[in-house]
Amino acid sequence: xxxxxxxxxxxxxxxxxxxxxxxxxxxxxxxxxxxxxxxxxxxxxxxxxxxxxxxxxxxxxxxxxxxxxxxxxxxxxxxxxxxxxxxxxxxxxxxxxxxxxxxxxxxxxxxxxxxxxxxxxxxxxxxxxxxxxxxxxxxxxxxxxxxxxxxxxxxxxxxxxxxxxxxxxxxxxxxxxxxxxxxxxxxxxxxxxxxxxxxxxxxxxxxxxxxxxxxxxxxxxxxxxxxxxxxxxxxxxxxxxxxxxxxxxxxxxxxxxxxxxxxxxxxx
Amino acid sequence: xxxxxxxxxxxxxxxxxxxxxxxxxxxxxxxxxxxxxxxxxxxxxxxxxxxxxxxxxxxxxxxxxxxxxxxxxxxxxxxxxxxxxxxxxxxxxxxxxxxxxxxxxxxxxxxxxxxxxxxxxxxxxxxxxxxxxxxxxxxxxxxxxxxxxxxxxxxxxxxxxxxxxxxxxxxxxxxxxxxxxxxxxxxxxxxx
Numbered sequence: 309x310x311x312x313x314x315x316x317x318x319x320x321x322x323x324x325x326x327x328x329x330x331x332x333x334x335x336x337x338x339x340x341x342x343x344x345x346x347x348x349x350x351x352x353x354x355x356x357x358x359x360x361x362x363x364x365x366x367x368x369x370x371x372x373x374x375x376x377x378x379x380x381x382x383x384x385x386x387x388x389x390x391x392x393x394x395x396x397x398x399x400x401x402x403x404x405x406x407x408x409x410x411x412x413x414x415x416x417x418x419x420x421x422x423x424x425x426x427x428x429x430x431x432x433x434x435x436x437x438x439x440x441x442x443x444x445x446x447x448x449x450x451x452x453x454x455x456x457x458x459x460x461x462x463x464x465x466x467x468x469x470x471x472x473x474x475x476x477x478x479x480x481x482x483x484x485x486x487x488x489x490x491x492x493x494x495x496x497x498x499x500x501x502x503x504x505x506x507x508x509x510x511x512x513x514x515x516x517x518x519x520x521x522x523x524x525x526x527x528x529x530x531x532x533x534x535x536x537x538x539x540x541x542x543x544x545x546x547x548x549x550x551x552x553x554x555x556x557x558x559x560x561x562x563x564x565x566x567x568x569x570x571x572x573x574x575x576x
Numbered sequence: 577x578x579x580x581x582x583x584x585x586x587x588x589x590x591x592x593x594x595x596x597x598x599x600x601x602x603x604x605x606x607x608x609x610x611x612x613x614x615x616x617x618x619x620x621x622x623x624x625x626x627x628x629x630x631x632x633x634x635x636x637x638x639x640x641x642x643x644x645x646x647x648x649x650x651x652x653x654x655x656x657x658x659x660x661x662x663x664x665x666x667x668x669x670x671x672x673x674x675x676x677x678x679x680x681x682x683x684x685x686x687x688x689x690x691x692x693x694x695x696x697x698x699x700x701x702x703x704x705x706x707x708x709x710x711x712x713x714x715x716x717x718x719x720x721x722x723x724x725x726x727x728x729x730x731x732x733x734x735x736x737x738x739x740x741x742x743x744x745x746x747x748x749x750x751x752x753x754x755x756x757x758x759x760x761x762x763x764x765x766x767x768x
Contacts, residue, residue, distance in 0.1 A: 319747030320729040324664060325722035327730060351751040354758070358723050359615040359656045360704040367613035367627065372605055375631045376598055379638050383596050 309333040311343050322351035342536060344529045349559045478502075481553065485569030487533075489553060493574075497546035501531070501539040501553070508534035509555060516556040517541055518564060519548035530560040548574055586651040593641035601638055608652055609634070612659045618724050619663035620670075629666060633659040660723070667726035707757035715750030718743055 309330075314337055320326050321334060338345060481489040481501075488504035501517055509515050509532050517528040517539065528541035528551070545551065552568035554561075584592070584603065592600030612633055616626035636658050637651070644651075708716055718736075721727045727735065733743045 316741075316744050316748065317729075319719075319749070319751050320722065320744055322751055323719065323722040323747055324661070325727065325729045325732070325747065327728045350755060351748070354751045354755045355723060356653050356657065357700065357704050357754075357758070358708075358719075359611060359660065360701040361708050362611075362614045362618040362724075364610055364614045365617055365623075367609055367630065368623075371613065371627045371630060372602065372609065374627070375605060375634050376602060378631060378635055379598050379601050382635060382638065383598070 309337045311337075311341060311345070314338070314341075314345060315347060318345075318347050318351050321348055322355040342531065342539065344542060344560075346530070346560055479551070479572045479574060481551065481570040481572040483553075483568060483570040485553070485555075487553070487570050489570050491541075491545075491551045491572055491574070493545055497544040499541050499545050499551075501541060501551075503531075503533065503537055503539065506533040506536070508532055512558055513555045514558050514560060516554050516560045516564070518550075518552045518554065518568075519543060519545055520550040520552060521548045525552070525564055527560060527562075530556070545574060550574060587644075590637070590641050590644045590651055593638055594644065601634065604637070604651070604655075605634055608655055611652075612655060615656060615659055616663045619660070619726060620666050625666055626663070629659060629662045632662055664726040703758060707754050710757055711750055711753055715746045715753065718746040719750045719754075722747060 314321075314334055317326065317330070317334065321331075326334065338348075477493050479491045479493070481487070481491060487506050489506065490502045490504075491499055492502050493499040506515075514530045514532055516530045518525040519528050519541075520526075526543060526548075528543055529539065531539040541551075550571055550573055552564075552571035554564045554566055554568050556565055584600070586604070586607075589600040589604045593604070609630065612630045613626055616629040616633075617623055620626055620629065633655055637655055708719075711719070718732055721732045721735065722729065725732075729743045729747060730740060732738075733740050736743070
């Protein structure tokens with residue numbers, strides 16, 4: 309299965325509508341693919357809103373009672389301190405009547421008028437969480453590392469050298485991250501990051517590249533580090549004054565959530 | 577007691593679950609039990625089965641609460657994802673069509689950035705329903721067959737007598753259009 313096939317299946321993936329065999333193929337592809345498949349995360353987020361479309365039905369009172377009883381039993385079976393439990397009201401045969409007006413209301417914050425659901429930093433959900441939620445299992449970066457072997461490492465080194473050789477210019481990045489990165493720009497404005505012994509991103513994090521034009525960052529893609537020598541960046545560096553790298557939550561962010569750890573001035 | 581529970585955030589409640597505070601489980605159920613039950617009933621169309629599914633979903637959170645990462649307020653998403661997974665599995669087992677990978681009894685929490693955790697549920701509900709109603713009928717139908725019907729895309733294709741590629745496109749384009757409708761309030765405001 310290749311990237312285009314995965315993208316074609318992105319809707320089915322997000323909705324958990326894949327047959328098991330294809331789900332496994334997608335998982336295997338994602339475990340070793342360096343390309344950005346963030347569309348899966350976006351559509352997964354959209355799909356996660358679908359429960360709100362259903363007509364709400366009040367569950368019977370026994371559901372809560374059975375749940376709490378099962379939880380107490382579960383905790384007791386696991387050993388340890390007895391769980392604390394608030395006083396539970398007696399069973400009521402008409403839960404709807406009892407709950408109306410007395411059930412605790414959840415704390416909510418009224419949104420700013422006109423606010424869009426997606427206009428928040430870090431809108432991309434964690435890749436692994438979405439994939440687990442949609443039944444594909446964890447997208448495990450350590451699995452990616454285990455799939456790497458010496459031959460693959462040599463191939464990546466060769467790829468890095470080829471990219472550097474073909475670049476119209478190479479700009480090293482610098483910063484507090486301690487990473488050895490360079491931006492290799494092709495004549496047509498596209499480019500790649502060339503990595504040298506860049507460690508894997510911390511657990512729960514991913515590196516994200518940005519082109520910054522007139523102070524506005526635009527994502528150029530995410531990457532993990534270890535085992536990767538060249539990261540082709542999305543979009544074009546044309547008109548960008550800066551290329552930067554930040555650490556973001558798994559799956560990347562719509563906008564940087566922190567200061568760049570590495571950056572380079574590209575000039576006008 | 578119940579008023580105090582209402583003041584705790586979802587994060588607080590999950591942290592309390594990890595400490596084996598069953599009152600936190602009760603509070604979490606009060607917040608999301610109705611929505612989870614409604615989702616399960618919508619999918620399995622059997623209230624008693626839905627009860628079992630919801631109970632197992634909450635127990636999964638109870639058991640997996642220790643894996644929760646503070647700052648990632650996505651408990652609602654986590655819970656509903658488990659509920660949906662179990663409900664779809666129940667539908668597929670019932671029809672003995674497709675064997676799916678079972679969820680572990682203890683749901684491993686993996687951080688999900690919940691973009692709408694601080695948006696009122698009623699607002700989300702209104703926006704989602706409005707956006708769904710504005711989808712082209714064929715896209716909405718395919719999405720509902722997949723998400724609420726538990727059908728795989730080949731099954732949808734067979735049911736509707738369509739090529740596989742058509743169904744894949746409808747699912748992908750339908751979700752993309754939903755995304756656009758949810759992102760752009762002007763689109764939502766436009767009359768049909």
